[in-house]
Amino acid sequence: MLPAPVLRERHTMTTTAERPAVKLPPPKRRRPALRVSGRRSLTAWLFLTPTLLILIAFTVYPMVQALYLSFTDYNLIRAAEWVGIDNYTELLSDSAFWNAFGNTVLYAVVVTPVTVVLALAFALMLNQAFHGRAFARTAIFLPFIVSLGIIAIAWAFLLDPNIGLISHWLSLVGIVPEQGWLSDPRYAMAAVMIVGVWKNVGFYMVIYLAGLQSIPVDMYEAARLDGAGVWQRFRNVTLPLLSNQTLLVSVLALIATLQAFDQIYVMTRGGPFFRTETLVMLVYREGFQELRFGYASAISFVLVLFVFILSMVQFGYLRRKQVTY
Amino acid sequence: MAITATRPTGAGKPTGPGEASTASARRRRPVNTRRAATWLLAITSIAIGLLMLLPIIWMVFTAFKPESDIVSAPPTLWPRELTLEHFVEVWDRIPFARLYVNTIVFAGSVTIISLLFDSMAAYALARLPFKGRAVVMVLILLLLMLPFQVTLIPLYDMLNGLGLTNTLPGLIIPRMTNAFGIFFLTQFFLSLPKDLEEAARVDGASEWRIYWGIIMPLSRPALLTLGLFHFQYNWNDLLWPLVMSSSVETSTLPAGLALFMGQHVVEYGLLMAGSLLAMLPVILFFLLIQRSFVAGIATTGLK
Numbered sequence: 001m002l003p004a005p006v007l008r009e010r011h012t013m014t015t016t017a018e019r020p021a022v023k024l025p026p027p028k029r030r031r032p033a034l035r036v037s038g039r040r041s042l043t044a045w046l047f048l049t050p051t052l053l054i055l056i057a058f059t060v061y062p063m064v065q066a067l068y069l070s071f072t073d074y075n076l077i078r079a080a081e082w083v084g085i086d087n088y089t090e091l092l093s094d095s096a097f098w099n100a101f102g103n104t105v106l107y108a109v110v111v112t113p114v115t116v117v118l119a120l121a122f123a124l125m126l127n128q129a130f131h132g133r134a135f136a137r138t139a140i141f142l143p144f145i146v147s148l149g150i151i152a153i154a155w156a157f158l159l160d161p162n163i164g165l166i167s168h169w170l171s172l173v174g175i176v177p178e179q180g181w182l183s184d185p186r187y188a189m190a191a192v193m194i195v196g197v198w199k200n201v202g203f204y205m206v207i208y209l210a211g212l213q214s215i216p217v218d219m220y221e222a223a224r225l226d227g228a229g230v231w232q233r234f235r236n237v238t239l240p241l242l243s244n245q246t247l248l249v250s251v252l253a254l255i256a257t258l259q260a261f262d263q264i265y266v267m268t269r270g271g272p273f274f275r276t277e278t279l280v281m282l283v284y285r286e287g288f289q290e291l292r293f294g295y296a297s298a299i300s301f302v303l304v305l306f307v308f309i310l311s312m313v314q315f316g317y318l319r320r321k322q323v324t325y
Numbered sequence: 326m327a328i329t330a331t332r333p334t335g336a337g338k339p340t341g342p343g344e345a346s347t348a349s350a351r352r353r354r355p356v357n358t359r360r361a362a363t364w365l366l367a368i369t370s371i372a373i374g375l376l377m378l379l380p381i382i383w384m385v386f387t388a389f390k391p392e393s394d395i396v397s398a399p400p401t402l403w404p405r406e407l408t409l410e411h412f413v414e415v416w417d418r419i420p421f422a423r424l425y426v427n428t429i430v431f432a433g434s435v436t437i438i439s440l441l442f443d444s445m446a447a448y449a450l451a452r453l454p455f456k457g458r459a460v461v462m463v464l465i466l467l468l469l470m471l472p473f474q475v476t477l478i479p480l481y482d483m484l485n486g487l488g489l490t491n492t493l494p495g496l497i498i499p500r501m502t503n504a505f506g507i508f509f510l511t512q513f514f515l516s517l518p519k520d521l522e523e524a525a526r527v528d529g530a531s532e533w534r535i536y537w538g539i540i541m542p543l544s545r546p547a548l549l550t551l552g553l554f555h556f557q558y559n560w561n562d563l564l565w566p567l568v569m570s571s572s573v574e575t576s577t578l579p580a581g582l583a584l585f586m587g588q589h590v591v592e593y594g595l596l597m598a599g600s601l602l603a604m605l606p607v608i609l610f611f612l613l614i615q616r617s618f619v620a621g622i623a624t625t626g627l628k
Contacts (some may be wrong), residue, residue, distance in 0.1 A: 041531045044455035051446035051502045052461070058480060058499035059468055067481035076482065114419035122373070130367040132374075138615070139374030142381065145611045149563030150600045153586055154384040157593055165383055165400045198377065204618055259472050263564045266583050280474050280564070285476050288568055300475040307472050 005034035070298040075291045076173050087298035097299065099274055100282040104306075106189065107278060108257040111196045115253050116246070121199050123208035124238075147222075152266035154193050156182060185275045188268050192276050195263045200256060204249040211245035212238070258307050279303045318319075381604075388412070389600040395593045411598035418595055419585050420574050421602070427607055428577040428603075432560040435500045439555050440525055440548055442502040447510035448536045452522070462511075468504035474564070481568055491575040496566060500559060513547040514540060546617045553618050557607045578603040 070087055074080035091097045143151070158166040161180030170176070170179050177184035181191045215238065222232045239246075261280040264270060270277035270285065277285070279299060287296030375382075383402060387395055390404045390412055415421050449455070450462060470474070480499060483488065487497030521543075522535045541548070566580040573581045573588075582599055611618065 010555075040453055040532075041455040044449040044453035044458070045427075047445045047449035047453065047532070047536070048461065050442045051507065054442065054499070054502045055464070055468065055504070059471070059473075059476055060480035061470065062476035064485065065483075066475050069479060069482075076485070077333055125366060125370055125373075128363070128366055130363050130370070132371045134369045135371035136374035139378045141619070142608070142611075143377060145557055145607055146381070146604045147563070147579045149561065149583055149608070150603050151380055151384070153582060153600055154380045154387075155598055157387070157591075157597070158380060158383060162398070163396055163400050163593060165402055166379075168400045169438070198380075204376070219603075255470075259474060262579075265563065265567075266586070269587075283474055283477070284564070284568070288481075293478050293482065297475075299479050300472075300478065304475045307526030308470060 066297045066300060070293050070301050072294045074293040076293060080294065083294070087295050090295065091298055091302065096274065096277075096282065097302075100277050100279050100299075101302075103189070103276060103294075104258060104260070104278045107196070107260055108254060111257045111260075112250065112253045114193075115197045115201050115204060116249055118197065118243070119204035119249065120208050120246075122201065122205045123212055125153060125236075126205070127209060129211045137205075140205055143199050143201075144203040146193075148262040149266055151199075152195060152263040155191075155263065156267045159191055171186050179272075182268050183272050185272050188272055188276050192260070192264050192267055195267070196257065196260060199263070200253065204253060207249055208242065208245050211242045215241045254310060255307055258303065258310070279306075384597050384601055387594060388601045390594060392592070392594050408574070411594040412602070413597045415595055415602070418592075419581065419599060420535050421599060423574055424576060424581040425602075426580075427493060427575070428560055431496050431566070431577055432556050434497050435559045436552050436555040438497075438501045439503050439506055440552055443506035443547065443551070444510050444541065444544070445536070446502070446507045447514050448532075450507070450511045450538055451514035452535075452540070453532065454500070465504050465507050465511075469508055477564070477568055484569070491570050491572070496569055500565075503555065506555065509551055509554075510547060511545060517543055549614050550618050553610060553614060556610060560607050575613075 069080060071082060071084060073082035073083045073086075122140055126133055126140075158164050159181040161167055161177075164181075167181060177187045181187045219237050219241070220233060223237050228236065259280055260278050261284070264276050264278060264281055265284070268276045270281045279302065283296050283300045283303070286292045286299060290296075386402060386404050389407045389409070391406055391408045394405050418603065450458060450465075484490050484495045484499075487495075489498070517540065522539050525535050525539055560577075561579060562577070563579045563583060567583065568576040570576040570580065573584050576584065578599075582596065582603060585599075586596060
């Protein structure tokens, strides 16, 4: 909302500019002002109408509906039956839920920092000038563009114990999971994590690169004159001045990892023994395979709260460290 | 002596152009190490780049390998023999043409409609002062933080009730506008200078004329970037078409290929040929507008 003085100022500017052209009698200031801004307001709402209708019908309403369904027993055929907080109490004692919860946390806690640190490292490397830089930038960014669901098929084949090239290469250095990477309970999670990092690291690298390019060169000059070495310049100049990017990248990465689904669905279907079943996988299984819509909605609400609280906590934490220059 | 003492001598540190011109025996070593460091950096970066591309490179080679070559041990990257059979077969074995058309219609119409609606909303939020702007802005920001998976079940339920599951409109309609798109374009519109539109307003142009005739042409790079975002997001999406369609025929490429992979004994070459064809449009689209796309990401990153 604009403060009143700004509105009035803009209006008087428009009328004084219009007056000589239209040659109207000197206007009564108050009334036209109200009419014009009223019409502007109406125009604004007209511009917003399609968007608001769609958002309300297909996002806000379903969201409220999901909250309602999470307190019901509903399977698409019978009418929804109110069960109070039963779904939520069932969650607390459901080992499948805790398993998926734990897997999601594990996935997020490993993949987020690894991706962010790698993205920063790649950005630092590719901020130097050398031949082949453009190729490396494009190559690292390209996985972000392609469909994770599709490229995960190639990843599944690459890790296949019989035809997989990566399996073969790793067997040459003595790493041989007994049942193949994706069927071995010890390695399946690592495999889908690697694919998760691979997919997004280029995107965060580009954000970091933009940040690096916005750091004034004299900052480094000054640090160098003060006798700061490579590490000190990184620690005391680069890193603090990149804290805006770190905030953005960490929040984006964390939220993305909490919603991991595509490569897991394609590569392991949540297996072996539910070792890679994340919360979104569980919502999909309970909702669209077991048709327990009420229960699945309750799980999805846990995900909402989770995403919301974590992004708030992280936002608040990094806000305090934020540097402006 | 005094100068070299105060200067740090870290390996590979970049130095100003003035220093290199000073002829000094003591300087020769750092210059050589710097050159070596640059070489090392180049080789490492290219190796990382190739490693990142490995799944895509392998996919391309495997698509052209005969099935016997793919399964023969030990697996190799380089094809021993080339064939086009998978590219011929894929159209018959999977309803691939159907999937392709579905995906083009889905991703294409979502992109165009969403660009229109997003930009209209963004114009109102960035340029038209009105009561309730703050409320709408907060709503958009809240929706930005909402994981879309939470709406999946009620949305499926609603569209099922309307008979829209397993149809393209069912896939498209809920995606016709996007909170991120509105936010992105609002930020961009706010950064545009106001002189042109003020002049147009003085000349009596309607808000629609200003939006369509001035703001939209000025926003081409932002619209291209967002267009690629929308296009690739929907072209690539797996969960939404997977939930909305129960058979391969009514699906899009990612969901259709995943369903096919799950239903059949694995046919590696066929799936890789299909995957390659499925990824091609997005990769081409990206390579075409790479520059403005990356610049667009950079500006959102800078905030």
